[in-house]
Amino acid sequence: MTEWARDPGTDGAGNWFRFFVGPRPEDSAGEPAFPPLDDVGATITDTLRAQLPAAELFYVSANLTDLASHAATTLTDYRLHPEDLPAPVGFLVYEHPPVAGTANARHDAVSVVSWGPGRGGLWVQAWGTVPDPEPPAVEVGRRLARLPRDYALSQMRKAAALNLPVPTPDNKPASHDDTVDQGARHILATFLRNAERAPIPPSFAPPHGYEWCGLIPMLFTEMKGWPSSLAEGTSAVDIDAQIVLQRTILTTWLLLGQTLVRSERTRAPRAARRRVERYDPALDTAVRLVDLRRARTTPADRSQGDVGAGTREYHHSWVVRGHWRNQYYPSRQDHRPVWIADHFAGPEDKPLIGGERVNVLRR
Template sequence: MVSWARDPGTDGAANWFTFWLGPHPEQATESRVFDRADDVAATISGTLAAQLPAAELFYVSDDMTELAGHAATTLTDYRLHPEDLPAQVGLMVYAHPPVNGTATDNHDGITAVSWGPGRGGLWVHTWATATPAWTTGAAQIGRVLAELPHEQVVARAIRGSQQPPLDPDADPPTTEQAADSFAAGLLPNLRRAPIPPSFLPAHGYDWRGLTPMEFTDMQGWPGYVPSNGEGMDADAKIALERTILATWLLMGQTLVRSEQLTAPRAARRRIARDDPHLDPTVRYIDLRRARTEPSDHGDIADEPRASTREYRHRWIVRGHWRNQWYPSRNDHRPIWIDPHLAGPEDKPLLGGERVNVLRR
């Protein structure tokens, strides 16, 4: 991602954002961050080129992803503070899409989030991988067109726009007809930049949108700049934003275990060749294991009674948010109370099930 962000050529982020997003997308002016004088594509690509090399890397485990999605459903509006972030600049990858409804016809559900300082407070980017059909279909045609001279591709797009739409019930179009029709759909893009040769970012993650988030009361994050053909509905967008926020808040609590992992030797060598200053470590974010068997020490009155019951699942013991007062910043911060995993470690997890626990 760093190499792509820094690449000034046609396959780099600057050309990619110009081609797909454009200098002045309509949605950008609704964010209260950009105006008509801004080159939005250049601003976003330039910010990523500066921030991605400095990003701390996080990987969120399956169990932690499940908990974040569950906790987000009860998270009330909250004023995010800069110190709530696990890092000033970061890139976080979820083990699986944390929110249903973020996938499109061309992309899988969103699984990666990057963030860093930006105009208005904090810029949060979301990323997803392309579906196999999109990668092997449209993207393949796009790569073929990218090998042709730009003027020739524009001419084909104009020619395709003057032809009647392809009839899905008719005979399959020729390769030339399919290419012309596909180029016609990209005519506005072609008039502002060449086709990126890889069509999709070479690192495998496609940019899905930017939320310029202000450090104010979160009543739906203000503004949103989606990628071309976003297609995500409003409910899924809000759920994703709250899940990201819940993940950050949970990462600062003792119920979460953070382990520092180093990239394999071959990967470290490749990273060092690209940039010896890049950090090859990743923080693995997981839930702490709860004790599910009788304790071997402690007061007898506090020890749970031995049980021969066999459980067939793991579950998340019910938790809740509590507003904890922090005198140091003269404000409250949501604290997630008492969630933990229970049950045998080798059993499947029941996501989001409610379990009531009676304690002495």
């Protein structure tokens, strides 16, 4: 991805963002991260070119990914602090996508997050893998990129002039070939404006295999980000999914700073290290693998002797479900959410409320 960000050619990030994002997307109107005279696509490219080589690498296990997804559903609005980040500049890969519904026709759900300093506080970039099999738009785009530019533009303008609808079960042409032709012409018309402002990227999807899914400028003064992620016509359902993704990312950062998570620093395989070193010896090939520690029987901030201590005498033990607790930190004179994992509470020698659950099947 660093190589792609630095590539000045038509398949590099600069041309990719000029083609797909452009200088001034409608969604960027009024966004404080981009003043009116900014070239948005160029600004994002310059940011990635600086941040990707400097990013600390993280890999989040499936167990920790699931916990972050679950805990995010009960995380209240929270003022993000710079010290909440596991690294000032980072690149984090989830073992599986943490939130469904963050995909569109050109990429799978978000599974990679990169971040670093930006205007207003923090810029978070979301990435998804290109689906397999690849969508028709990718194949059409690659074919167009192989044509002379003027000829490709003329074909796209002809398709746009027809103003054909997207093939659906209600307006589907009679034959399969006609359906394919109508779909291809619709794709041609869709990307006409993109092709008029920049050459068509030969790979159409980034050659490293990850699709850029959007930018979320997160201010350190509020939770609100940029739910539309530079996409036009975003539905309410998609916006809700993006907000859930933002909360899941924030939850992941908070969990990485707690003792319930264990971190192991490891190096990439030798073949991968040699490949990276040949490209740029300055790039760090170490990765922090993060996973959950073994479950505790008591919360991390309480000793076994403290359970059930006090003036009240308990006659049962019970299960406390995972939840957030707002803990005050005098060092920054503010509260920070701390996740309290599932644990047993009450005297160990007393019966568990409800006992063990047994399912009985009767005829």
